Amino acid sequence: MEEINKETIVVWLKDLQDRICTSLEELDGKSIFKEDLWERPEGGGGRSRVITNGNVIEKGGVNFSAVHGQTPDKILKALSLDKADFFATGVSIVLHPNNPMVPIIHMNVRFFEMSNGTWWFGGGIDLTPHYVIKEDASFFHQQLKNACDQHDPNYYTKFKKWADDYFFIKHRNETRGIGGIFFDRLSKDESHSKKDRWAFLQSVGNAFAPIYVTLAKKHLNDPFTSKEKAWQGLRRGRYVEFNLVWDKGTKFGLDTNGRTESILMSMPPLANWEYSHIPARGSKEEETLNFLKKEIDWVNA
Amino acid sequence: MEEINKETIVVWLKDLQDRICTSLEELDGKSIFKEDLWERPEGGGGRSRVITNGNVIEKGGVNFSAVHGQTPDKILKALSLDKADFFATGVSIVLHPNNPMVPIIHMNVRFFEMSNGTWWFGGGIDLTPHYVIKEDASFFHQQLKNACDQHDPNYYTKFKKWADDYFFIKHRNETRGIGGIFFDRLSKDESHSKKDRWAFLQSVGNAFAPIYVTLAKKHLNDPFTSKEKAWQGLRRGRYVEFNLVWDKGTKFGLDTNGRTESILMSMPPLANWEYSHIPARGSKEEETLNFLKKEIDWVNA
Numbered sequence: 001m002e003e004i005n006k007e008t009i010v011v012w013l014k015d016l017q018d019r020i021c022t023s024l025e026e027l028d029g030k031s032i033f034k035e036d037l038w039e040r041p042e043g044g045g046g047r048s049r050v051i052t053n054g055n056v057i058e059k060g061g062v063n064f065s066a067v068h069g070q071t072p073d074k075i076l077k078a079l080s081l082d083k084a085d086f087f088a089t090g091v092s093i094v095l096h097p098n099n100p101m102v103p104i105i106h107m108n109v110r111f112f113e114m115s116n117g118t119w120w121f122g123g124g125i126d127l128t129p130h131y132v133i134k135e136d137a138s139f140f141h142q143q144l145k146n147a148c149d150q151h152d153p154n155y156y157t158k159f160k161k162w163a164d165d166y167f168f169i170k171h172r173n174e175t176r177g178i179g180g181i182f183f184d185r186l187s188k189d190e191s192h193s194k195k196d197r198w199a200f201l202q203s204v205g206n207a208f209a210p211i212y213v214t215l216a217k218k219h220l221n222d223p224f225t226s227k228e229k230a231w232q233g234l235r236r237g238r239y240v241e242f243n244l245v246w247d248k249g250t251k252f253g254l255d256t257n258g259r260t261e262s263i264l265m266s267m268p269p270l271a272n273w274e275y276s277h278i279p280a281r282g283s284k285e286e287e288t289l290n291f292l293k294k295e296i297d298w299v300n301a
Numbered sequence: 302m303e304e305i306n307k308e309t310i311v312v313w314l315k316d317l318q319d320r321i322c323t324s325l326e327e328l329d330g331k332s333i334f335k336e337d338l339w340e341r342p343e344g345g346g347g348r349s350r351v352i353t354n355g356n357v358i359e360k361g362g363v364n365f366s367a368v369h370g371q372t373p374d375k376i377l378k379a380l381s382l383d384k385a386d387f388f389a390t391g392v393s394i395v396l397h398p399n400n401p402m403v404p405i406i407h408m409n410v411r412f413f414e415m416s417n418g419t420w421w422f423g424g425g426i427d428l429t430p431h432y433v434i435k436e437d438a439s440f441f442h443q444q445l446k447n448a449c450d451q452h453d454p455n456y457y458t459k460f461k462k463w464a465d466d467y468f469f470i471k472h473r474n475e476t477r478g479i480g481g482i483f484f485d486r487l488s489k490d491e492s493h494s495k496k497d498r499w500a501f502l503q504s505v506g507n508a509f510a511p512i513y514v515t516l517a518k519k520h521l522n523d524p525f526t527s528k529e530k531a532w533q534g535l536r537r538g539r540y541v542e543f544n545l546v547w548d549k550g551t552k553f554g555l556d557t558n559g560r561t562e563s564i565l566m567s568m569p570p571l572a573n574w575e576y577s578h579i580p581a582r583g584s585k586e587e588e589t590l591n592f593l594k595k596e597i598d599w600v601n602a
Contacts, residue, residue: 036577050576061576171555171564237568244545245555254472254546263472267538267574274570275351275362276337276562 004198006087009111010066013091014047016109016205017064020093021049023209024062027216028054033062038259043069044087048262052269056102056220060095061265071114072256085115090123091205094266095212100232101222103129103136103215104177104239106266107208108249109201119194121201122184125208126163127215128177128239130232131284132291134301136215137178141298144181147207151200152192159183164294169242174292176242231285233272240271305499307388310412311367314392315348317410317506318365321394322350324510325363328517329355334363339560344370345388349563353570357403357521361396362566372415373557386416391424392506395567396513401533402523404430404437404516405478405540407567408509409550410502420495422502423485426509427464428516429478429540431533432585433592435602437516438479442599445482448508452501453493460484465595470543475593477543532586534573541572 021033031054039045046065051057066089076084090110097104109123127140141160148155159181167176181204186197243250243266253263279285322334332355340346347366352358367390377385391411398405410424428441442461449456460482468477482505487498544551544567554564580586 048576052576059574059576171559171561233571240541240572241545241565244542245552251546258472260472261577264542264574265576269575270534270571270573271541272571273360273565273568275349275353275360275566 004194006066006089006111006113009198010089012202013066013089013109013111013205014064017047017049017062017091020091020209021062023213024051024057024060024095027213028056030055031057036261038262040067040069040259043067046259046262048259048265050265054098056097056099056216058096058098059269061093061262063092063262063265065090065092065259065262072252074252074256079118081114081116084118087113092265093208096236096268097216097220099220099222100130100224100228101219103127104236104268105208105212105215107204109205111201118187120185120187121197122186123201123204124159124163124166124180124182125204125211126167126177126180126182128235129288130235131228132178132288134291136218137291137298138301140178140180140211140215143207143211145299147203148181148200150203151196155183155200156181161295167242168246168294169238170246172238172241174238174289175294176239176292178291178296178298179294230272231279233270234274234277236268236271237273239266239268243267305495307367307390307412307414310499311390313503314367314390314410314412314506315365318348318350318363318392321392321510322363324514325352325358325361325396328514329357331356332358337562339563341368341370341560344368347560347563349560349566351566355399357398357400357517359397359399360570362394362563364393364563364566366391366393366560366563373553375553375557380419382415382417385419388414393566394509397537397569398517398521400521400523401431401525401529402520404428405537405569406509406513406516408505410506412502419488421486421488422498423487424502424505425460425464425467425481425483426505426512427468427478427481427483429536430589431536432529433479433589435592437519438592438599439602441479441481441512441516444508444512446600448504449482449501451504452497456484456501457482462596468543469547469595470539471547473539473542475539475590476595477540477593479592479597479599480595531573532580534571535575535578537569537572538574540567540569544568 025032031051033049033051036048044067046063049062051060068087071084071086090108093107095105105127107125111121113119145156163179163182166182167179169176188194250263326333332352334350334352337349345368350363352361369388372385372387391409394408396406406428408426412422414420446457464480464483467483468480470477489495551564
């Protein structure tokens, strides 16, 4: 059996980045990714890939990174450790489509390891439709459930709740979108080996492209009005608010001298704010707002 | 002599809000403020005023509020207090102009008081030009210096430095704009009575409208290109980043269940993000970036 170590994980994640970029370029049919290789002064680096002004994707990033060095104080403190080196690698994706009928999507799969032997996997996929379409939301969650169920019958329920709680815009009292799955610090326990956890992470990574390609293809030619485009701008504003105010990964990265341009690749190309915007009664926009709640059973919706 | 208490402060601040709105409507010549009265369930309320789609101002807010209740835990902790009621009142302004040659401006004047007798004033004015024009920056800082010098020969130097340090976008290693003055927790000390502090705050409040009207009038008819408008979008993106990631007032408000729409009136109508945008060598945009540094002596620039 092949050993699971940081080297094999890195090889697989880089290949995942390649495969996802290929699928997305094929979907887009116009723009291709531009690659930016960067190095971290304190150790390691990354391969940022950005696509802009496409047929389908207005702005998107598919980033790989593998960094190492002294563990940041915040993590040491959380784990009651004095000193340790760390290694962290992952693939992070945010896609902002042109068409407001196509949803924003986010994925992250990551591995973290310390010199004291501690390790864990984390990640997730979540969807932020500008307009929530029940059938698509069901399809999305069913696909995630399928990926989870191959590994543990409890994963989906647990990680779906985790996503509901994590992707929550507290100051708006609304979820960022329709959620998905989110998990962190998945380590070895009595029922899961490192191999099990890694196989799950791979399933999540592999699930991403087919899910998004299916959803995007379904809607990329949907007609839309300028009013719907304006609503997309407001929803993107909320996306910005979540990422800059509440997202722990973003805050941590900006706080600890991470690579700003790679962290903020999640920002939309354009976002709008309007004072006290309230959608008209009975409108599709109002319906969408009513769906931005925790604990909706999307699989059976 | 008239006593300075929360009632007299509130009356004066409401009148300041009225006077500033009148000046700005006169400047704009097209749009007028829409008022939104709101109440805070835990005590107090406010008078939010928003102007949009004007000749000069694309989106702006001039907000008054006066709230009271139990002091939030964060403040109690910072002051090592167990329990106390608080009263807070202030006027807050952010204006986002249409024309990229007209700067964004921010002002805040506030008074805070607790049931244990503690009180302080805070506030400031700072300018965020999309294009830094040296002459205007000098004028702006000279006006602030004049307002300060009437009260204390050390105020300007001290509060100018405070603004440089406060309005700093750490993850970009750049200042939000050309700074201005910022001060907080101005209480009674051996050289300043409550009356002195209050007189200073009034001077700051009174300085706002003449300064902004002068700068806006100078540039409101400047021609601009779509490239310059796009640059404005990127600079507004940075404004969003500062306010949502670093601004203590915004974070505190969103954390403590403040009125979201009033707090986020500072958001621009539209903001843009572009991956790794670098202005052309020798361009006006590059020149502006080079001015976004601390410790520039603008008065003598």
